[in-house]
Amino acid sequence: MAASEQVEVELKFDVDAGHTAPDLRVLPGVVGADEPQTFGLDATYFDTENLDLAGNRITMRRRTGGKDAGWHLKRPTGTAGARRELRLGFDDAPDDGVVPTELITPVIALTRTRALIPVAAISTTRTVTTLLGTDGRPVAEFAEDLVTAQSMLPGGHFQEWAEWEFELIGTAAHPSLLKAADKLLRNSGGRAPSSASKLARAIGSTPTVVEPHLGKRPTALELVITDIAIHRNSLISYDPLVRIDAEDAVHQMRVACRRLRSLFSGFPRVLDAARVGHLSNELKLLARILGDARDSEVQLAIDEALLRSENASPDLIARLTEAESSVHDRAIRAAHVAMNSDRYFALLDAIDELIASPPPGPDADLDAGTAVDRAITKSRKSIRKSQDALASFAEGSPEWEEQLHTIRKKAKRLRYSTDAATPLGKKRYKKVARVAKNIQSALGDVNDTHINRARLAELVAGGTLSGPDMFVLGRIDARQEADGERALAAYRQAAKDL
Structure with a gap:
């Protein structure tokens, strides 16, 4: 039709x-x-x-x-x-x-x-x-x-x-x-x-959906529920775009899932943990399914950017991009299947029910600003602890790389905690948010270059590429190595401001 x-x-x-x-x-x-x-x-x-x-x-x-x-x-x-x-x-x-x-x-x-x-x-x-x-x-x-x-x-x-x-x-x-x-x-x-x-x-009158907003002196519960409503609306708005595989839609819907989960983990005592734990697990699963499609999108974009200035043969281009395109198509189909399931619709219903009737936790009546301050302080301490642990591993070792990944995830959680304060209209969280974003972005680039260099090494190990294509791969690998070093330096600089 x-x-x-x-x-x-x-x-x-x-x-x-x-x-x-x-x-x-x-x-x-x-x-x-x-x-x-x-x-x-x-x-x-x-x-x-x-x-x-x-x-x-x-x-x-x-x-x-x-x-x-x-x-x-x-x-x-x-x-x-x-x-x-x-x-x-x-x-x-x-x-x-x-x-x-x-x-x-x-x-x-x-x-x-x-x-x-x-x-x-x-x-x-x-x-x-x-x-x-x-x-x-x-x-x-x-x-x-x-x-x-x-x-x-x-x-x-x-x-x-x-x-x-x-x-x-x-x-x-x-x-x-x-x-x-x-x-x-x-x-x-x-x-x-x-x-x-x-x-x-x-x-006549209908139950019109109203954009969430806060009063002058909100409680922690009011802030969390407002943020949940904002990210629920974002998830709903990107749903139809994911269904047509629109540009950046998978990424934004996945971010909405992660931001929702971060509210449960960043403010664990504001809502009744026993009653929202299942929601967090379901959002984690949805984010993982969307993540498969997002990861292939990122890899395709990296491959296309790396090949743009190289004289690569059609065979090399196919090896780098066609396989990843097939992975992306499969991942999108899997996401669509999940998004047409009763389980997905039950998740959306549960989020709506949570917004309409939130189960309060021990800190529900805490001042919203105080709750945000506590969440940010806790998150910053956790990152610093992970950074101290990083220093105990040999640079480049599997343990060191895994610890970088842990720091990246914690920086993302810190960023989401500061973003949760956006409805409060306070400026004092902006610097922390900027530092967290810089750490997350730099370590994301480190991770991307590590994954891509591993893929290039697999192609070389296959031993079926021509000499000119091997030369192109060597050039690409050198550029990726340099990109990874710059990203690592950017992380270290950003970490000083934490």
Whole structure:
């Protein structure tokens, strides 16, 4: 099935039925308009019984009539007045009333195992005027809608109203067109919409998801739960991007898992440890599954960067990149399987339940700033202890390399502990966060060069490469050795500031 997605930028207004619209040809960049066309649109909207989509300002519908009959999924973009609209025509999907997979996949992290059911039926008589720019191309559409809506929820009722919609088309619109249209339509009788969408007005109030924030004197429990909500939202937002293997999506979703786990380990007495231990283990497993795909992404990027300035043969390029590409494809498929499992959806449900009803631990009522200070102090002491142990191992030995890896993990935990204080708006944690990031980054580079040099050595040991390719590998290995030495020096410099 061929689905298409576009960004929709529009204005909406409530208006009295039959109210005459102004002449929109006075707007900047508009020189003409097509004859108005009237359509009859009939739409059925789908959501879960809990209204998981509507609560996240998402609409899913099946609509007949007009120029874009088919299935539509509209999601927020983060920009006021703009939404992403995914469209799937009836030519590309069975018209059997069952929601197509293409629309379910982008929101399955919200709907999970819950069934999608009809929640509203909305009929619209729409009169559309297309506005034309200086070159005759459409720049905007103005719609005058007469709407009848029936909520299909228990106790739902019937409504009628009128509204105006003004939507930009393409990229040829004058930069000030939207602002000018907003002013003109408001001055001509348009009022601020009483609801964000036709669906919201049809079904009434919904349990809208609110972005987490703190009060003036938060407790440790309030801070931890706020951070959990922030990282839960991040995990949910990257879920659909991982499903299409978008750039950096696996990395960001994995980071969200690790940040969630760090809240449990960094603030162990704020929540009831016995009741959140299972959550931490499940997040660890998910992060490991995502990690397989992320590691192959990193290795591919390193290989491509190393080969970019070398005269490598097709055979050498294939040996370095094709095998890793296959590893990445397998890892992504494994991640998708995990993300479609009941176990994954149960994890998301458990996180939501934790946010809604957190089990307090012994330090739940502690001042949030005090809790962060304690977590940072404990984490810094742990890193220093590991650094002291590092000095007892011979440089380059397996024990020394393992200890570097331990320090890196502890630096990451310190960084996440300082990041947990972000909602407090305090500046005093920034220096510690910067040092922790520098240590983590430098030791990450050390680890990457170590892994890559081991792979290069395996290729050389195979004894099947040509002389020129062996020479290229030698050059690459020398560059990796130098990169590793620079990264180790950067770590040692950063460690002085801890």
